Amino acid sequence: MYRFLINLLIFTCVAFVLIFVVELSCRLLKVPKISHHNIYSKSQDLIPIINKNTILILGDSRLEWGIKPLKMLETLTKDSLNVINMALPGSNGLDILIYLKKNNIYPRLILMGYTPNYGRNKNHGLDLISYSKPNAIKEKIKYSLKQTLYLQDQSIKEYIINGFPYFKNHKYDAWGGVIVNEYGDYAKRLKEQIVIYNTYKNSFDSLGLKKYCTEMNTMIKIFKKNSSVICGIYMPVSKRIFNIEASAAYSKPQKINFDRFYDFSNYTYTVEQNRPDSIYFYDGSHLSPEYSDVFSEKLVGYISKSYPDIK
Amino acid sequence: MLFNSIDFAIFLLIVFFSYWFLTNRNLRFQNILLLVSSYFFYANWDWRFLFLLIFSTVLDYYTGLKMSEGKTHSMKKFWLWLSISVNLGFLGIFKYYNFFAASFAEAISHMGLQANPWTLKVILPVGISFYTFHGLSYVIDIYKDRIKPEKNFIDYSVFVSFFPLLVAGPIERATHLLPQIKKGRIFDYTKAIDGLRQILWGLFKKIVIADQCAEYANLIFDSSADHSGSTHVLGALFFTFQIYCDFSGYSDIALGTARLFGIELLRNFAFPYFSRDIAEFWRRWHISLSSWFRDYLYIPLGGSKGGTWMKVRNTFIIFIVSGFWHGSNWTFIIWGLLNALYIMPSVLFNTNRNNLDIVAQGKYLPSMKELFSIGITFCLTVFAWIFFRSASLGEAISYISEIFSRSLFTIPDIMPKTLFLFLILFIVIEWLGREQQYAIANLGLNWPKAVRWAAYYAIILFMYYFGGSEQQFIYFQF
Numbered sequence: 001m002y003r004f005l006i007n008l009l010i011f012t013c014v015a016f017v018l019i020f021v022v023e024l025s026c027r028l029l030k031v032p033k034i035s036h037h038n039i040y041s042k043s044q045d046l047i048p049i050i051n052k053n054t055i056l057i058l059g060d061s062r063l064e065w066g067i068k069p070l071k072m073l074e075t076l077t078k079d080s081l082n083v084i085n086m087a088l089p090g091s092n093g094l095d096i097l098i099y100l101k102k103n104n105i106y107p108r109l110i111l112m113g114y115t116p117n118y119g120r121n122k123n124h125g126l127d128l129i130s131y132s133k134p135n136a137i138k139e140k141i142k143y144s145l146k147q148t149l150y151l152q153d154q155s156i157k158e159y160i161i162n163g164f165p166y167f168k169n170h171k172y173d174a175w176g177g178v179i180v181n182e183y184g185d186y187a188k189r190l191k192e193q194i195v196i197y198n199t200y201k202n203s204f205d206s207l208g209l210k211k212y213c214t215e216m217n218t219m220i221k222i223f224k225k226n227s228s229v230i231c232g233i234y235m236p237v238s239k240r241i242f243n244i245e246a247s248a249a250y251s252k253p254q255k256i257n258f259d260r261f262y263d264f265s266n267y268t269y270t271v272e273q274n275r276p277d278s279i280y281f282y283d284g285s286h287l288s289p290e291y292s293d294v295f296s297e298k299l300v301g302y303i304s305k306s307y308p309d310i311k
Numbered sequence: 312m313l314f315n316s317i318d319f320a321i322f323l324l325i326v327f328f329s330y331w332f333l334t335n336r337n338l339r340f341q342n343i344l345l346l347v348s349s350y351f352f353y354a355n356w357d358w359r360f361l362f363l364l365i366f367s368t369v370l371d372y373y374t375g376l377k378m379s380e381g382k383t384h385s386m387k388k389f390w391l392w393l394s395i396s397v398n399l400g401f402l403g404i405f406k407y408y409n410f411f412a413a414s415f416a417e418a419i420s421h422m423g424l425q426a427n428p429w430t431l432k433v434i435l436p437v438g439i440s441f442y443t444f445h446g447l448s449y450v451i452d453i454y455k456d457r458i459k460p461e462k463n464f465i466d467y468s469v470f471v472s473f474f475p476l477l478v479a480g481p482i483e484r485a486t487h488l489l490p491q492i493k494k495g496r497i498f499d500y501t502k503a504i505d506g507l508r509q510i511l512w513g514l515f516k517k518i519v520i521a522d523q524c525a526e527y528a529n530l531i532f533d534s535s536a537d538h539s540g541s542t543h544v545l546g547a548l549f550f551t552f553q554i555y556c557d558f559s560g561y562s563d564i565a566l567g568t569a570r571l572f573g574i575e576l577l578r579n580f581a582f583p584y585f586s587r588d589i590a591e592f593w594r595r596w597h598i599s600l601s602s603w604f605r606d607y608l609y610i611p612l613g614g615s616k617g618g619t620w621m622k623v624r625n626t627f628i629i630f631i632v633s634g635f636w637h638g639s640n641w642t643f644i645i646w647g648l649l650n651a652l653y654i655m656p657s658v659l660f661n662t663n664r665n666n667l668d669i670v671a672q673g674k675y676l677p678s679m680k681e682l683f684s685i686g687i688t689f690c691l692t693v694f695a696w697i698f699f700r701s702a703s704l705g706e707a708i709s710y711i712s713e714i715f716s717r718s719l720f721t722i723p724d725i726m727p728k729t730l731f732l733f734l735i736l737f738i739v740i741e742w743l744g745r746e747q748q749y750a751i752a753n754l755g756l757n758w759p760k761a762v763r764w765a766a767y768y769a770i771i772l773f774m775y776y777f778g779g780s781e782q783q784f785i786y787f788q789f
Contacts, residue, residue, distance in 0.1 A: 004498070
């Protein structure tokens with residue numbers, strides 16, 4: 001038995017030494033570390049605190065990056081309301097709606113993102129997870145390991161193949177808002193986004209969108225019945241991205257029965273001053289951190305105009 | 312608690328140390344610890360179903376005792392059928408009720424009638440198909456006087472619920488496992504090291520091969536309309552390796568884990584993709600289930616004793632039932648039926664026991680004839696897996712029809728080079744280790760320790776770097 005334990009111990013210690021050597025070498029060689037989206041730890045922290053006084057933001061990264069719950073909270077005068085941004089990269093938000101319905105949680109207002117690509121957006125299975133303190137701690141540890149250790153992700157591989165990874169860092173606030181930094185300048189980032197959205201356009205999933213609309217309508221019916229308000233929101237995008245999306249098979253959510261649909265898709269060059277896109281956008285598709293603060297404040301104005309009790 | 316999760320590693324470490332250090336090698340304490348740990352492990356999936364597991368355990372334990380006390384044959388028969396009906400009743404309700412209700416509604420809709428069947432909104436208790444079969448084999452063996460009923464409830468409960476086999480087998484027999492549970496166990500260094508090696512290999516199969524294959528197989532099967540015929544072939548191949556590495560990887564982890572506690576479980580896989588005919592494949596694939604069906608269904612139905620017609624009938628029955636055991640979907644039934652058809656020539660011409668030895672035993676390479684037979688058997692298996700993987704029969708047929716289209720001769724639009732390299736490496740290692748219990752059982756045993764350890768570290772590193780996104784074990788759903 002002791003021989004077994006000693007061997008196991010030595011094996012484990014050597015493994016740790018090897019890990020340490022690799023990690024140290026990467027740091028000495030200044031290998032850029034990939035920064036990751038925080039999906040599950042964020043969910044563990046925020047989903048359990050959603051309640052009937054919540055203004056809940058759901059959808060994809062455009063909303064996650066572009067709507068700052070802290071700014072909205074500063075602008076709102078009603079203390080009883082809280083704002084939670086549960087939008088996530090590549091998400092269509094349906095999983096969270098399913099979870100809320102299952103647990104009879106009906107927020108005051110849900111702002112649901114929309115683009116024609118929501119038919120292809122996957123959810124992250126957040127309705128299938130159990131939310132608890134131990135799970136929250138576990139996810140927090142997992143995320144911080146992923147953010148810190150090179151051996152926890154593909155940073156080294158990425159470095160060898162591409163030199164620099166896509167994401168530099170993520171700074172999350174307590175209510176789910178995030179500031180993301182990527183490598184490269186605006187032009188490079190816009191180019192990447194154009195490639196992505198052209199691919200989406202060329203493989204437009206109309207069946208997926210139809211299915212999504214049907215599922216959303218079912219959920220909207222249930223949430224409305226339980227006195228939640230669900231509004232759709234098309235986040236502002238740059239001209240280049242707008243042109244791609246506007247030419248997709250259909251860009252308006254004619255088939256989703258939102259209580260109200262805020263179409264801000266061409267907002268920056270119609271309502272706002274028509275300044276260069278790089279002022280408003282981080283990469284043509286997501287709002288810049290500075291403008292997202294401005295936009296969040298304005299959004300509260302639009303909402304309270306439509307729903308005077310939300311101020 | 313998945314076998315490939317940190318949670319399980321911590322759980323295993325705690326149970327292992329408590330088992331060997333806290334129980335003072337007292338068999339009773341060891342068994343109590345195994346039972347409590349197993350129930351904790353199961354409750355981690357869904358604590359509500361723990362009651363179902365305990366109920367099933369109590370039922371079979373009690374009927375076993377009652378059967379042995381039964382003075383008349385009819386009393387014994389009564390207890391046997393009570394156990395069978397309740398066990399299969401639960402299985403039927405949880406696993407098959409909705410399928411039958413929907414199929415009935417569909418059938419009568421073809422006659423112009425309409426039915427809105429009452430469907431159950433229940434989730435399938437994990438492992439129910441496995442522990443039900445444990446219990447059934449136990450009561451049937453008592454009825455047939457093959458074993459005496461177990462009087463110690465703790466020992467019997469460990470037999471049913473031992474955590475390495477609880478959720479996806481191997482399906483154990485009382486004759487094999489119970490004597491081990493009742494016998495004092497002392498720590499065996501060689502066995503424990505071998506167990507760890509088998510766990511490592513199982514994890515490699517699951518994390519590196521199965522999970523990576525799953526990503527591509529899912530991509531191709533879920534959007535099959537977007538892909539060419541050649542990509543469909545690749546998708547079927549990926550699924551073929553996914554299901555093998557997923558399930559045999561799970562079995563390796565289960566066997567290795569049990570060995571850490573001084574318990575030997577039944578072997579579940581013996582390199583099935585190197586089989587030279589379908590009969591051999593079925594002697595090497597999910598062995599504990601195939602032998603269960605042979606002993607408790609095929610032989611009681613008359614086996615091969617009643618002439619050709621009986622053999623054919625019984626073969627079809629066990630393959631259809633085997634397909635149905637996997638799930639309530641017509642795709643599984645067709646998969647079973649296809650395998651029955653594949654095996655028919657061997658059954659009719661009595662060649663089903665032609666290949667009992669290991670292919671190319673003692674040689675590095677197979678003969679051309681062996682290679683050809685392995686190739687044909689493999690292709691047939693891949694074809695059948697398409698039905699197993701598809702969500703519906705319609706999907707399977709459209710998937711297959713795309714394979715037999717002109718686009719079969721185009722270059723696949725998905726070519727994961729790293730995965731191909733891993734698959735080649737994996738096939739080579741499996742081939743070299745095919746005479747062992749598992750592929751790396753003897754690999755490097757004569758190498759210097761530093762080199763052997765370097766190989767283990769390399770495997771761990773591969774898991775870190777090339778592991779696909781974490782997927783649940785396929786057989787947990789059965």
